Amino acid sequence: MPSLTVENYLKAILQLELKSGRPRVSTGALATRLAVSPGSVTSMLKTLSESELASYVPYEGVELTTTGRKLAMRMLRRHRLMELFLHSTLNLTWDQVHEEAEELEHAVSEFLIDRIDDFLGHPEADPHGSPIPAADGQMRSDLSDTVGMDVCKAGDSVRFVRVVNQEPDFLRYLSESGFQLGAVGRIVENSEDAGVVRADIEGGQFTVGLEAAQTIRVQPVSK
Ligand SMILES: [Zn+2]
Incomplete structure (x- = not known):
């Protein structure tokens, strides 16, 4: 039975892999995601390698094995x-x-x-x-047909299909603005200078920074 920590590591490696689309994940990215020191990541990755759940190459990163990937899924x-x-x-x-x-x-x-x-x-x-x-x-x-809201242009109609950022405050802000998954809205501003993207939605409007906008996945809607 894998321990809770092992399960969290495997899941984190898989999520980073799905996000980047590349099987190999860097130790640094993993440390950031799990909010632990790079040193403890390295020793855990050695353990995962020994159990054949992942293959870890120092300075190159880590990749899930078939067994590790199955557990992570x-x-x-x-x-x-x-x-x-x-x-x-x-x-x-x-x-x-x-x-x-x-x-x-x-x-x-x-x-x-x-x-x-x-x-x-x-x-x-x-x-x-x-x-x-x-x-x-x-x-x-x-969800391969989705793009980040950060790449949308003013005037684009989009359907909001996924929010990757799961910070409670961020999600509450969206809900309070009237945001709903599956709903269609319109991008009214995407300003690189100001670093914000703004969208009109039914009954309201919301504004997010470019980084947060990357985590809101949308599908373009043709009018
Ligand atoms: Zn969750």
Whole structure:
């Protein structure tokens, strides 16, 4: 049985891999993501290599093995299904579910998570629009047709499909502005000088910095 720390490392490596589209992840990126020192990352990566869950090459980075990737996908599946379960059955808001799922993903059994998946009707995405892996480890939806809101131009109509940044304050700001996943809005400003992107949405408007805008994934909508 892998420990909680091992599970968190595998999940973090997978998420960095999915984000960059490259299988090899740097030690520095991993340290930042997990908020730990590069030294402790290095010693953990040696442990993962010895257990054949990842292959770590000093100064080059780390890559998941087939076994490691399977475990990491399982963690992502548990996390995202728990988030959706808490959201749709207990009405927790999208800014509340992440922290709870971080704990529950380690506690829930495979049996229970499969039942939750059945109960929810084999959903494609969690409350943040992130794709949910199926039991076989394949993602149910492919978001390759999305772009970051930071590359949109003023006048573009877009559908908001995913928010990668799960900071509660950020998510609350979006909700309070009237933001809803799946809704269509229009980019009204994208200013590199001011470093902000602004969008009109039904009943309101929201403004985010360029970095935050990268984490809001949209699909262009043709008029
Ligand atoms: Zn989450």
